[in-house]
Each structure stands twice: as structure tokens, then as C-alpha cells.
Amino acid sequence: MVQKRGMTLPRPELLVECRPAPNPRRVRIFLAEKGLEIPTEQVDIMTGAHFGDHAGRVGTFHVPALKLSDGTWLTESMAICRYVEALVPEPCLMGADALSAARIEMWQRRLEFELFSPIAQVLRHGNPKMAVLEDQCPEWAEANIPRVHKGLAMLERRLGESAHVASEDFSVADITAVVALDFLRTIRIEIPEQATATRAWFGKMGERSSVMASRAKPGVKTAEVAG
Ligand SMILES: N[C@@H](CCC(=O)N[C@@H](CS)C(=O)NCC(=O)O)C(=O)O
DSSP, rough: OEETEEEEEOOOOEEEEESHHHEEEEEEEEHHHTOOOOOEEOGGGGGGGGGGGHHHHHSSOOSSEEETTTTTTEEEEEEEEEHHHHHHHOOOOSSSSSSHHHHHHHHHHHHHHIIHHHEEEEEEEEHHHGTTTTOOOOHHHHHHHHHHHHHHHHHHHHTOOOOSSSSOOOOOOHHHHHHHHHHHHGGOOOOOOOOOHHHHHHHHHHTTTTHHHHHHTTTTOOOOOOO
């Protein structure tokens, strides 16, 4: 248990994830930035394994899920990150004051809705291998392609005016953005040549040990795992 403002908080004990999938990867990067190592358990969502025992014990079929030392589970990547941020405040990744926390949350949500999610929709509805996860609607995949390009343009405008996504400092919003950009490969879209600010920032992000370590191990096909 961890002491926090007079309360005893349960410890993170186990991260259930699917290594090539993008949402668990956001949490892995976050944990690495905090210097935390938590045992992991893999559930292969591409075989539908998460619909069975995993969903039964956690209460939802999605990954990631974090088991706490009191036997309860946390799901939703950002809820997990917020809990870890409270346990391990440094380095601060979700905002040290009300305004910076709000700005980080704003960019984090914009990236999820305007880039990460459209990429996931193109993959999940456009790649026949994703039929295990989705009642597919190919027209919805097509409809999301322009949204991906709009999201990329939004990110490029932002990185043209700011060293990192939410402010001058690295934050969880950068984690969502870097994972989204790596996820582009699954739908065979590249960061545009003219997106020079995004390309420069993406190169720097790739040098962070947390980002490097989170990339899928050789032999694991990221292109075939859903978001
Ligand atoms: N909102 C959740 C989304 C989690 C999510 O969609 N995870 C994907 C893997 S990246 C998943 O479990 N997919 C399984 C499925 O769709 O059946 C979060 O932020 O953690």
C-alpha cells in the first residue's frame, strides 16, 4: 500500500495488456517515464481471448487493465495514468497546476478524438483481419481517412507553435500523439513530407527510452492489432 495525504492507497500489481496494441502502449510509456516496473500479463485480442476470462475478472473486455493490491481493477488508459501520476508525482506528466492540467487534458482529448480514434476506425473497419473485433462497415473506414488527414494537420499546426503538444514540456498528450503517429503505419498513411514540425518532434520522441522500449518486440506485427 502507498501512503498519500493520510490515506492508504492500493499499489499497482499487474498490468494486463496486449503488447502490440496502442492503448496499452500509452500506459507502458507512462509507467516507464515514471520509472515504474509492473509485472505484465499478455492477452491476445486478435484471437478474441479478451472476451473470455479477462472480461469476466476485469468487468470490461478492453486492455489495458491495471490490477491493484486490494484486488480491484482500473481500466481506461488515462484513468490508469492519472492514478499512477498521483502515486508518483515526478516527473509531472499531467499538469502541476489547474491551468496546465486543463491544457494537457484538452490536447490529450483532441488527439484521441481527432487523430487516434479516426486511425483506429480506418483500421478496424477497413482491414478484414479486424472482423474478429468489429462488425465492419467499410464505408466508415473510408469516411475516416479525411479525418486522419485533418488530425495530422491539426497536430502540425500545434507543433509549429509549441515544442511539445500541450506546452513547452513533455506530457501525457505527447504520449498519445506519438502512439497515434506510430499507429498510422497500420493504415499505410505516412506523416506528410510537408509536416516538418511533426517530423522533427516525432524524431525527438523516438529517442526517448520510454518510447523506444515500448515499441513492439521484433516479430510482433503491430500492423495487425487494433486500437
Ligand atoms: N478507452 C480505452 C480503450 C481501450 C481499447 O480500445 N483497447 C483496445 C486495444 S488498443 C482493445 O482492448 N480492443 C479490443 C476490442 O476492441 O475488442 C482506453 O483508453 O484504455
